Amino acid sequence: MKTELSKTHLEAWRRYYPSFWRVYAAIEADLDAAKLPSLSWYDVLYQLYMAPERRLRMSELARSALLSRSGLTRLVDRLEKEGVLARKACPTDGRAQHAELTDKGVAVLRKIWPVYRAGIAKYFAAHLSEAEARQVATIFGRVFDAAECKE
Amino acid sequence: MKTELSKTHLEAWRRYYPSFWRVYAAIEADLDAAKLPSLSWYDVLYQLYMAPERRLRMSELARSALLSRSGLTRLVDRLEKEGVLARKACPTDGRAQHAELTDKGVAVLRKIWPVYRAGIAKYFAAHLSEAEARQVATIFGRVFDAAECKE
DNA sequence: GGGATATAGTTGCGTTTGCAACTAAAATCC
DNA sequence: GGATTTTAGTTGCAAACGCAACTATATCCC
Known part of the structure; x- marks a missing residue:
């Protein structure tokens, strides 16, 4: 596993890393201003929405919503209390x-999606051409897949 | 401010967003495994290291380290207790x-940097060509600058 | 120059999160 | 088939963070 880092790559990181936080904070702020739940809610609900029968095991959900198992347990507690999802025992x-x-x-x-979409558009997409968006998708698809298995 | 979002741009976001969390978590895990402080420490110390006379006002530091003012106060409390920085009253x-x-x-x-650098290399840079790294730097420089001022 | 306003930083409090320890239910192994 | 190990999820606890309220100092404006 290579650990050298060219100046170019370092420069890429030095712009990528803080830009993510800014965009993320801006979107969260918009959601909050609209009195909507935060992105962590959206992530969980969206994963369920995409899943067959709109249901997932806790551990699968934790992985796809990028949370620890304990973090997910608590988040699901809150979501269940709000009635946006329900726990069901697995029959098998x-x-x-x-x-x-x-x-x-x-x-x-x-209700969340229009505000979220507008945030993505405003803080992220507005600054990328179509060609750049395609490249970003390709590049970070690669980054994502590689980070799947640790080390 | 445009709020439409092409399929391409949405796809870019859908890969970019989770990939960031994975890379970030992987780097934090490496730092933790090496018994080193987390990235938030690094961010603050690095900003000071780059600043003239290695010193910044709290509010400037909060902005550049991407924290709320209160969050920074507490983080600086911890850093000061560890002796890695010191608060000084401003004379003016x-x-x-x-x-x-x-x-x-x-x-x-x-001590942090070699592990951090290796993480950037492993989880991020290894998956970008030189040309792609240049593009990522350009694109996210733009995203970062635009997100500076809200709305 | 003195009262109103704005700014810098801190503190109280609640929220969210993760790690480690725990319980319960498979799966494995002899 | 019963003991051991692994896996799924939850819980105790503490760390880290943000918002709103607060204190202290500076700036503005008449």
Whole structure:
């Protein structure tokens, strides 16, 4: 595994890293201003929305929503209390729980999305040409896949 | 301010956003495994290291280290307790405090950097050609600058 | 120059998160 | 098939952060 770092690559990181935080904070601020839940909610609900039967096991959800297992447990506690998802025991594995999106969850997702989309457009997409967007997708798709398995 | 979002741009976001979290988590994990302080420490110390006379006002530091003012106050509390920086009253403005990097702070910075650099190389740079790195720098420089002033 | 306003930093408090330890249910192994 | 190990999820606890309120100093404006 190579650990050298060219000046060019370092420069790329030095711009990429803080820009992410700014964009992220700006989008969160917009959601908050619209009295909507934060991106962590959206991430979980969206993963469920995409999943077959709108349900996932807790551990799968933790992985795809980029949270620790304990972090997810607490987040699902809050989401369940709000009624946007429900825990269901897994019929085939007594240890497992499924988190299942409710209709209310779908509705919440649909309320968040316009604001989220506008944030992505304003703080991110507005500064990329179509060609650049394609490149960014390619590059970070690669980065994402490589980071899947640790080390 | 445009808020439409092409499929291409959306796809770019959908790869960019989670890849950042994975890379970030992987680097933090490496730092933690090496019993080194986290990136938030590095960010603050590095900003001071780059600043004239290795010192910055709290509010400047908060902005450049991407933290809220209160968050910075607490972080500087911890850093000061570790002796890697020191608060100094500002001679020209009785309200202001300077955070000033100590020699120990420089030493800590130098201990963190090799691990951080290796993380950037492994999880990020290894997946970008030189040309792509230049483009990423250009693109996210633009994104960063635009996000400077809200709305 | 003195009262109103703005700015710098800190503090109280609540929220969110992760690690490590724990419980319970598979899966493995002899 | 019963003991051991692994896996799924939860819980105790502490760390880190942000918002709103607060204190102290500076600036503005008449």
